[in-house]
Amino acid sequence: MAIDSPQIGYLLKHAQSLLHARMEEALRPLGLTVSHYSCLHHLRLEPGISSSALARRTFVTRQSMNVMLQQLIDRGLVSRADRADSGRALPAALTRDGIAALDAAERLVDGVEQRMLSGLTPAQSAALGRGLAASVAALAVSGMPPAST
Amino acid sequence: MAIDSPQIGYLLKHAQSLLHARMEEALRPLGLTVSHYSCLHHLRLEPGISSSALARRTFVTRQSMNVMLQQLIDRGLVSRADRADSGRALPAALTRDGIAALDAAERLVDGVEQRMLSGLTPAQSAALGRGLAASVAALAVSGMPPAST
DNA sequence: CCTCATATGTCAGTACTCTTACATACAGTG
DNA sequence: CACTGTATGTAAGAGTACTGACATATGAGG
Numbered sequence: 001m002a003i004d005s006p007q008i009g010y011l012l013k014h015a016q017s018l019l020h021a022r023m024e025e026a027l028r029p030l031g032l033t034v035s036h037y038s039c040l041h042h043l044r045l046e047p048g049i050s051s052s053a054l055a056r057r058t059f060v061t062r063q064s065m066n067v068m069l070q071q072l073i074d075r076g077l078v079s080r081a082d083r084a085d086s087g088r089a090l091p092a093a094l095t096r097d098g099i100a101a102l103d104a105a106e107r108l109v110d111g112v113e114q115r116m117l118s119g120l121t122p123a124q125s126a127a128l129g130r131g132l133a134a135s136v137a138a139l140a141v142s143g144m145p146p147a148s149t
Numbered sequence: 150m151a152i153d154s155p156q157i158g159y160l161l162k163h164a165q166s167l168l169h170a171r172m173e174e175a176l177r178p179l180g181l182t183v184s185h186y187s188c189l190h191h192l193r194l195e196p197g198i199s200s201s202a203l204a205r206r207t208f209v210t211r212q213s214m215n216v217m218l219q220q221l222i223d224r225g226l227v228s229r230a231d232r233a234d235s236g237r238a239l240p241a242a243l244t245r246d247g248i249a250a251l252d253a254a255e256r257l258v259d260g261v262e263q264r265m266l267s268g269l270t271p272a273q274s275a276a277l278g279r280g281l282a283a284s285v286a287a288l289a290v291s292g293m294p295p296a297s298t
Numbered sequence: 299c300c301t302c303a304t305a306t307g308t309c310a311g312t313a314c315t316c317t318t319a320c321a322t323a324c325a326g327t328g
Numbered sequence: 329c330a331c332t333g334t335a336t337g338t339a340a341g342a343g344t345a346c347t348g349a350c351a352t353a354t355g356a357g358g
Contacts, residue, residue: 008262009258009261009265011281011282012165013168014208016165019158019284022291052336060316062337063338064314066338087322088324113157113158119284120283128276128277129156131273131280132161132163132164134269135167136160137268139171139265142170184344199305199307200306200307209346210345213346235353236306237306
């Protein structure tokens with residue numbers, strides 16, 4: 001293993017693990033998990049999105065997303081059509097209560113993210129964002145890049 | 150939610166998710182999971198480490214680490230004393246086969262990390278590392294920082 | 299010496315996510 | 329129209345990690 005860069009993977013894991021833990025703590029008073037929050041968040045960004053598409057946005061399988069959606073529906077935070085207009089996709093959307101819960105959750109989550117970036121200047125935060133975006137782009141497609149040589 | 154910075158949490162999750170997926174793919178031919186790799190990796194960094202300490206390094210509970218360690222012991226990659234010299238900690242270490250497996254795994258993982266950073270200059274990679282380290286530091290302790298105002 | 303706090307190992311139960319598999323609905327092509 | 333490919337929803341099962349609880353071993357302090 002090389003000397004300098006390879007620990008970036010570990011730092012990435014460490015940062016993500018801590019962010020998840022702090023978000024979980026922050027959301028606990030609302031009775032929401034981070035997964036629930038992510039679901040609601042993307043549901044607001046794209047009202048009427050299908051469960052499968054939502055699953056891709058939140059990096060889980062569509063089976064897991066269906067379970068989570070059902071929980072949120074049972075709690076009255078999400079509504080979902082029981083018949084598809086076209087195709088099989090059943091559009092889901094936030095209810096009034098869902099919007100309220102998400103508003104409260106956003107405030108808490110924003111606080112955690114601000115705390116995460118509190119040791120960085122705006123320029124450094126922007127650089128962090130660019131670095132992460134470049135990493136995402138480089139890892140986006142499955143499989144190995146053309147072998148060296 | 151604010152306009153610019155808050156998406157960094159999502160980028161962090163996205164990057165970590167993709168890194169994990171690519172590492173899993175790369176390690177599959179060896180029959181190792183990313184969790185197994187992390188375990189072996191830290192076992193080499195700190196030979197004789199206890200299961201609980203190893204769990205902290207790899208961000209899982211000591212119960213989960215015990216299960217993983219047992220799997221690796223059953224495969225002959227790790228050895229563990231059955232009696233503690235002092236206290237209750239049972240020191241674990243890599244076997245000859247474990248070192249060989251880890252050597253092969255390190256090469257594959259390094260390739261993935263290099264791919265992740267391939268779109269960044271060395272200076273940008275360093276900045277990414279510093280940003281992540283600062284994020285880890287800011288999120289390190291549980292609980293909320295003193296409320297604003 | 300005794301007590302308390304901390305750390306480790308372990309067991310049992312729970313919850314969550316994934317893998318695998320199948321049925322359905324549309325789009326494109328012959 | 330029939331066939332193929334892709335996308336979605338759903339169900340069943342396995343695998344994995346977590347929470348809660350308890351016993352044990354050491355060190356600090358009275």
